[in-house]
Amino acid sequence: MTEETHDVRLHVNGATYDVSVPPRRLLSDALRHDCGLTGTHVGCEHGVCGACTVLVDGRPTRSCLMFAVSAQDTEITTVEGLTNPDGSLGPVQQAFLECHGLQCGFCTPGFLTTITAGLAENPSPTRDEAREMIAGNLCRCTGYQNIVKAVERAAELGSAT
């Protein structure tokens, strides 16, 4: 029996992707394998690690907990969409570079999207708020020390622009 598929139009980072996917296809898989946007990573597929976090209409969302078909008509931002229009690193990305906020880089896309949304809501977090902002994402490499610093640095960079 052939698996039934649905035509879905995904708006990702300002571009449109028409994909035909089975109802059970996860948004994370659709982004990675149907749209070819492999910057979004999958670390657990049960909503705990946050590596797969993307912005859906600006809100941080675990793309492993969402079906691709339900993302129709939303605006999705992935890590690939966080650079400045001129192609330079966006403030959160730049802050991670300066603060050594990443090692293997696998968890990084989820942190970058989470912090982007977090700073949109709270542009100048205290240290505790910075830690709180990232407290739902797992990183096994960095011990979070430099990620917290990167949140503060990103806030600085963001307020400068």
Add this chain to the structure above:
Amino acid sequence: MTTKLFGTKVNRVEDQRFLRGRGRYVDDVLPGPTLHAAVLRSPHAHARIRAIDVDAVLDIEGVHAVWTYDDLTGAMAEPLPLLIPHPTLTHGRTQYALAKDEVNYVGEAIAFVVAEDRYVAEDALSAIVVDYEFLPPVVGIAAARAATNLVHDDVPGNVGARMEQENGDARAAIAAAPHTLTLDLDIERSACMPMEGRGTVARWDPDSARLQVWTSTQTSTGVRAAVAAKLGLDLGQVDVITPDVGGGFGVKINHPWPEELLVPLAARTLGRPVKFTEDRREHFISSAHERAQVQHIEVGYDDEGRILGLDVEFWHDHGAYTPYGLIVPIITSTQLLGPYKPANYRVVFESLYTNTVMVTPYRGAGRPQGCYAMERTMDAIAKDLGKDRTEVRAVNFIQPDEFPYEHGLVFQDGRPLTYDSGDYPASLEKIKKLVGWDEFEQFRAEMAAEGRRVGIGLACYVEGTGVGPYEGAHVHIETSGKVKVATGLTTQGQGHATAFAQIVADELGVRFEDVEVVTGDTRRMPYAVGTFASRAAVMSGSAIHLAAKRAKEKALRIAADALEASVEDLELAEGKVTVRGTDTSIDLGTVAVLSNPLRYAFDEASKAATQFSVGDPGKPPVAEDDEPGLEGKDFYSPERSTFASGMHAVIVETDPLTAEIRILKYAVVHDCGHLINPMIVEGQIHGGVAQGVGGALYERMAYDESGQLLNASFMDFLMPYASEVPESIDIDHLETPSPLNPLGIKGAGEAGVIPSAAVFAAAIEDAEGFPITAMPISPSELFALRKRHAPVVEEVAQRPSRNSSVEEPRDEASRNHPTRSTDR
């Protein structure tokens, strides 16, 4: 003058890729229309397989093939390699790529399905019917030792190996010592848990009969050799490429995993690229764990606390199979000694089979357990003698003028355990200052006045890093002046592309941006060992330094000819060779052009290198003892390991009511010789400390008595989030260079995690006043211990409750044993 990059903070070059979402991890690799694999895994810890029925599978649309053991032939039908066949491992056992007749842990691979996508492949797994005959499972060290049931019928007592080493006569020394004490310690399982699991992609090219394999590994050359051997291919037919790796921490050094063989096999059989990407549950139940040991320690010491005799016996749970040999318990047994020199030392261990996931190195690789045994012993001696814990340590230290120091034991590499350098008294002074050791009693009193309970702990370690046998490097200066560097070991987050480029840029006097480093690609460097044991900086760093030196020598030789100067008068800086004190110079790129006499010109630069323009017409264009091209290649193979060291101290607060454990201060003094990039080294320490916090306070593998892993998800296996790690980690460096390599470096990768169990046990014990002998420790366990040591509990109730109710914990206190001491 080009500024020296070695030793400075340089931002990482690889980050540009990662931050833009352009990393390429194995699941991102897509070599054409790819099929996807899924693995049927045993749901039982111990069973015989009577029959496997796969008939229904091939009826499922989108399924291409299914393999079980019966479909394997030749070397594929043999057990997987026993990678490190230590002679003491008398009963080594490894699994088959797909289980033959018997399964020995929940998660063992039984069948391999390849389908159009992973969803369909997983559907197909549920159509496979396996008929099992259940066997009694052996779970935990106590059951393994009791040996009422056996994991493998032909391994008596479940004992894979028994090993004993002795320097002096420890038992006699203890018998004659003025003071003795006995400790029984316990440490549980944890695991590496990289955020990216295992994964393999393979493509078979039928025209050239060549296989390309991308795999998330810590050893590309190891996988290459294993794949070639198992698939009956020549080494020259197999390329293994390590893409970006999303963390390793040890688990990816084991190889070949069943999937690393089955994916290439399927790709060759089906003529299509095939991919396997492990999911999180699979990583929990079918990769590897580490740490579980039970330890019995007897020690005799003098009035100062100087150890006269140390006799350690421990039992190591190695799980169902032993592909990685005895590395972990051997490291425990030797690195246990840390910075100390007990006059007499004896160690015996048994490495035991259980029906659980196998054990292979996890960051620290047996050192955390050794450090735990030794440091808990130091604390116990201090308590017994009523001395400060740092004093007892100090009298046992190897002194700075005693290096190289020989322990009279054999290390994991089969060579004598000889420390190269260090300064432990200096480290101790630094850590005391950093954590505020001498001021702590005052702090404790202040806290007590507020009804708060705090404790301080300290732990020291020495870590053998940079083990052999060798690593190599190739440095190629292109005609553009850019430099391409290749080394064979792999990278999983350590920033090799940056640190190694720093070394090369310094040596060749070129711009850092012009150096590109490739790791873990057997096409670029087919001779390599792998990334483990904190060896990459020492081994590949040294090899790259040597290779760059060779390229430099050649560049100077050619430039001397071209500039009609003598080599001694030349210097290399800013991408040019210059005659010192003049402005006569030649670009390094031009030197590269000159190094390769050409027949054909394709641009202005190459015109300068045609045989009409270069060379002496009376001599061969390439001299007999020379090669074309501006390249350098070299290997570094040290006589023995370098020994890094360090000390950690922690101040914890334990909640008088809920027994919650909070970290108030965490301090690290670290000595890894010269630092290539302090930013990267500190990052390694941060990560290690966080894993250590997890291992000491949160993480454990909760097996039930039937061998089911009850917490095989991130929901139930508690890895630290930002909220669980110390708010800051104070780090101070000491640099005692290693005399063993040209850069004076030692490894840094594992250090951060080694003292954690020891240092937290010490601090909690100090806060609570009763012995902590089983780690990790949870608040409920601590609560139960308080109940057992009742006098302490009575003081507690005075503080108002922060939580409305306290859950009654199960009695975990039985894991904690009293320390027995005797004085003569």
